[in-house]
Amino acid sequence: MLPAPFEYHAPKTMEEALGLLDELGEDAKVLAGGQSLIPLLKLRFASPAHLVDINKIEDLDFLEERDGTLRIGPLFRHKSAERSSLLASRYHVMADAAPQIADPIIRNRGTIAGSVVHADPSGDWGTVLLALDAELVLRSKSGSRTVKARDFFSGPFSTSIQATEILSEIRIPAARPQTGGAYLKLERKVGDFATVAVAVHLQMDDGKVGSAGIGLTAVGPQNIKAERAEAALRGARLDDATIKQAAALAAEAAEPRADHRGSIEYKRNVVRVFTERGLKRAYERARGGG
Amino acid sequence: MGQSITVTVNGEKKSAEVEPRLLLVHFLREKLRLTGTHIGCDTTHCGACTVLVDGTPVKSCTMLAVQADGQEVTTVEALAAGGTLHPIQAAFKQEHGLQCGFCTPGMMLTSVALLQEKPDPTEDEIRWALSGNICRCTGYMNIVKAVKSAAAQMKTSAAVPEAATAATRS
């Protein structure tokens, strides 16, 4: 399997990159980690005329907490998330998800931002961002705009990003004390896409749930934010009944399709089971355990 | 269509005119005739083509040669610095960590990077780190043993760490 021909651009600055995208429009694809795009090129499922490689641009590989916001740069790679003590201590859902992305070698090159823009409904990071209520900064030659994660995904491999834009920063509200999260993923083997995965992010307040985020992977045309389940948790004590109710609502929010990974009923059930287990684990962590 | 690139491969600067679509693995195998790097799949699953790019394991079938411009690439051919086997090579032979040999270069390079990061990995850490490299022959048992044995060797032998870093630095 070999890619079809294309022209390659390796701009040294963001401005240069945005200028190229502005000029080339739909004919160009941005190349970050390339771990989804290059296989697509090889299988000739994608044949863009131009590739704009942003890897030569400096200062795009960052993860920092600043002004009450966790900021992630376009070249921040899965492997760095996997090894981040900041994420391990305060952003459990991200720390859980990172080592479950693809396989270790792919994680060395693949980026969080690239994965989010690729918008595979079986992709993990979109779900995590939905649970964390993240915002995405989309930059073009003419300026930048900020989009909520929940407004970003519009279908399989489809988002509100324009061909002239680059996802220049992911912004996540900084974790406060008593925050816990978890990411549970069912995959058939390492390197497989998720059959089902559930992201949970909890903010506890005085023994009650302050806010809750629940995201679902691979059970719909796009990553799903289980908003009714989140609402049911808000302000509630996390007893078994509440957990069961939220899990049932998350399962209802799923829109799985039957395929060789399982039936609709099966996938819905895994959503329910994982939401229950995820909430318990997140709660433990919010209380300083696990 | 051609694009000039200069890649430091196994410590030597290599310049070439390549098509942008040329995969790094083909650059290494076809242009430089470094055939120790193998191809086992089309979809970035098998890891037979794993090389080190600036010291990090990368599947060279999922990176363009033009992307390696200005970077350092290490292949299996550089592991035995000055003709002396790297401890990982010796351990793969000692522990019967290979059969057909096709996955072996990728396995060893991933292992070298693991031991750089974690000089004393547990069995689970080894299995986790190698889970992007598929072996059809060994069932991984002896590969895990080989990595453990190389780790022990690299800790006890004074001369060895030098060779190890030379291999990934070159």
Place this chain on the structure above:
Amino acid sequence: MAVETPLKGNIGDSIKRKEDDRFIRGKGNYLDDVVLPGMLHMSIHRSPFAHAKIKSINTEAAQAVPGVVAVVTGALLAQHKLAWMPTLSGDTQAVLATDKVRFQGQEVACVIATDPYVARDAAALIEVDYEVLPAVVTPQNALKPGAPLIRDEKEGQTNNHIYHWEAGDKAKTDEAFAKADRVVKLDTFYPRCHPSPLETCGIVADINPATGHATLYMTSQAPHAHRTLFAIVAGLPEQNIRIISPDIGGGFGNKVPIYPGYVVATAASLLIGKPVKWVEDRSENLISTGFARDFHMSGEMALSNDGRMLGLRVKLLSDNGAFFADAQPTKFKAGLFHIVTGSYDVAAAHVEADGAYTNKAPGGVAYRCSFRVTEASYLIERLVENAALEMKMDPADIRLKNFIKPEQFPYMSATGFEYDSGDYPRAMQLALDKLGYRELRKEQAEKRKKGELMGIGVASFTEVVGAGPGKHYDIAGLRMFDSAELRVHPTGKAILKLGVKSQGQGHETTFAQIVTEELGIPAADIEVQEGDTDNTPYGLGTYASRSTPVGGAATAMVSRKLRDKAKKIAAHLLEASEADIEFDHGKFFVRGSPSKSKTIQDVAFAAYTDLPDGLEAGLEGVTYYDPPNMTFPFGTYLVVVDIDRGTGQVKVRRMVAVDDCGVRINPMIVEGQIHGGLTEGFGIAFMELITFDEEGNCLGSNFTDYLLPTSWETPKFEMGETVTPSPHHPIGAKGVGESATVGSPAAFVNAVIDAVGHLGIKNIDMPVTSDKVWEALNKVGAAE
């Protein structure tokens, strides 16, 4: 650093492998590493449909791409009578489709170009006008009246039925069932899977236009047989064909057949006058080359009330794809499936098999298996498990009760196999002890009270490997013997040339060790050569675990032949009578005075410098070994699993594997073979699957969906061994390469059934995926 080996390499020594030195340095020489001057590259255009009539093929756009040298179609091949080729089962297979395509991925046209990227670009530009026909994707549907006829080009073929075949005694079996207290039944499907060696298949065909000599570098497990078949298919004089099978990156049966790509590349090289390389990509490998299994099995076991097995009845329906291309001995249409009585003393058995054409890739290769033995072993071990379940007996106890007893060997099975040797209770007892079986049963009972699902799977397999004898077993008419040629040089170093061909099994080490044992030449001094038909004696190749049973026996016999000659020379050197010369570990001496001796090296030198009168010079010989019987390796595998009731995930907690493959030549290598086989068995049991949708589209066409186990999910294996030598093999060895893949799938599945059987779940077909387990639990109200 160097790896020292203090051992000389006698049988039983785990010396390090001689072949490793090149592999660990990246200096192996695999097919894709072969580059010849002026070499062109081939890419294949394949059918997107499972069944369609070809109305026209337009190659103009492809031909116009700069760098394209030729486009080959079936019509062009037909002019040279090469559009069809024979299969290993006596059927025919299209090289390039002329009339219609019969499976998705079938070869339709080939582009030959100066660069592989250009060949690929041009292949995508070939336009084929198809008239899509209804696809037949199951053998059951294929055999229904009125099913679309797949092989309409075959004279006299009026339906999709390929063969009917029977083994055993039907009347006697019916009688046993009539007398039985109980009958246990199991319908199960052993799904299509694929050997998927990490290296795909390929060829570099180099035909010299001036001399007509063809040098074919091929990923071939059977280079000599392939040379003969090429001579027949391509009409080339056999002395002009040289097949070189270089280092092979795994085979597992995938590299036994001759594929259309090989034939087209050879034809193209002949027509163009330049070398042509074709290397499959992974998708091509999975969708078009030799698959394995795809057997629908219906088994019945007759039992007495106390759990004695009285009879076995099996009906098989095999899905052979569009061309009957099983690689197996001619007489046996369902391979050696009739080994299905396994490790048990069953007085009566009968097997009935039918094969059907479907719109799927052809193949029927034995994926790490000796001709359908895997399917047989799986069926009997699953049936025994279900018998235990239904009769509320312990799965280990029912086996112990029914095993063929050690004193019954040689044992004639109800279907006509003469088992050479075995001690089944000993292997099982060792496995049970290693696992702590009875303790784990207690733990299981405790867990069950708490609603937790834990299972212990048992499988006690017996395999049949090492074909011939040649009077019964052949491949495409060629008798299944094998060969060894040994040349001892004047300085006492040796070259051993074999008719078999390693794909990673370690022949360069193991076979040297046989010579070491027989002649005393250290293994380090013996070069083992294989794979080049010009430079090795004729042999049938490496598959079906036959290298050690047959090629290994040939090696021992040729060594003994040279030892006999060496004795004459030693007598001459020691000035004694030949009858008084004794030999021990490389030394010849006069009986009673071992201090006065000549080494094999002394004798080798004398063979070229100081011979007795009347003796031919040299110390070289060749042996073609026709085994008197097959060998019957066996063992017991135990698996412990825990099941998540919420997701259906099965976690293999432990696995104990006790194998008996007779005498182990290099125990390290033998264990390595077993590790690999267990892992492939694990893959088959839980994840490896090639399946199709209703239109015949292949699902599982790359590693995204054809799942191979990684280091993470693969269990850790606890190994054990017993040694029951084969009485007829010169050194008592049996084949071992495939035992673990044959025996382990049933152990894994039995563990799952053992965990859920009490809930009323009696079967889950492979691959046992999480969703299937959960669905089964859900159906009986036991899921979380």
